[in-house]
Amino acid sequence: MTSGQPREPLPRDREPTLTIAQVAERTGLSHDTLRYYEKAGLIERVGRSTGNQRRYQAADLAWLEFLLRLRGTGMSIADMQRFAALRAAGNVTVADRLAMLREHRAELAERIRALRRNASVLDDKIDHYQRLLLDEHEIEHEQPGSDETT
Amino acid sequence: MTSGQPREPLPRDREPTLTIAQVAERTGLSHDTLRYYEKAGLIERVGRSTGNQRRYQAADLAWLEFLLRLRGTGMSIADMQRFAALRAAGNVTVADRLAMLREHRAELAERIRALRRNASVLDDKIDHYQRLLLDEHEIEHEQPGSDETT
């Protein structure tokens, strides 16, 4: 124990593990969120130390990171639960998982399109305000106020 | 009153108005949400009939539709409140409003970029599952199960 990193006894056939604090730091999730995700079934029950403290393995971290990608595409907890349950059920659910991801991907594409449409309205409004400001400066306050609609 | 549309007496210098039901239908918002937006100050107090019922004008509808664009870009109610308050304060706030929209636009661009990054991880996973399924079919069930990581 010379480095600052607390480690398990490491019985040599077991890979090194991470504490909840380390996983929190690596993923950006809070301790509470990590425990919540486990309770919610998003991640399978994580291994424990002899004293019942969580010890995450590399696979747990990888899965968490994928969950974060799903969350980052706007997938709901409920859908992630469904996906996690399929995953836990083994390889026979690969087709189902593929279908879920494809559907989600399509929705995401649509959401991105909608965002871009709305963004362009935003751009128009920005242009409009810019022109208003320019005109205001050109005319150098003649008639302050009272032409408000936008 | 020959058509099914209930109208105000229409004193001729007043434009035609819309009931809350008509606005709900046009905007896709519920009656409750319309009232909530008004209570929250997102829209200024809408005109009323003699019987205290809301009568929306074209300008109200236009503003609502712009709000919906803002909402559609992920702007929070709190920010929309700020924006609406600036608007209500008149033309002197145009520069502030421009600044708000620009900042929001920048955040939106970043959010869209993040979505696309996450989407590409999703695409990779989809490819991965597709390949898994293909291999499975090629090999025609030899060793069902037990190579699960993804």
Place this chain on the structure above:
DNA sequence: GTAGAACCTGGAGCGCGCTCCAGGTCAAGC
């Protein structure tokens, strides 16, 4: 052995953006 930090559990609480409800008013048709 002991202090203090890190961790555990179950459950309550919160901020957001609505949504619903109770109890009432108003307008139109019969």
Place this chain on the structure above:
DNA sequence: GCTTGACCTGGAGCGCGCTCCAGGTTCTAC
């Protein structure tokens, strides 16, 4: 006058995704 339905108000409630809390255990350093 009566019924029906659209509308009104204030306020409670809800689903989501966490976040916080109390009370207890465990781990690490000294």
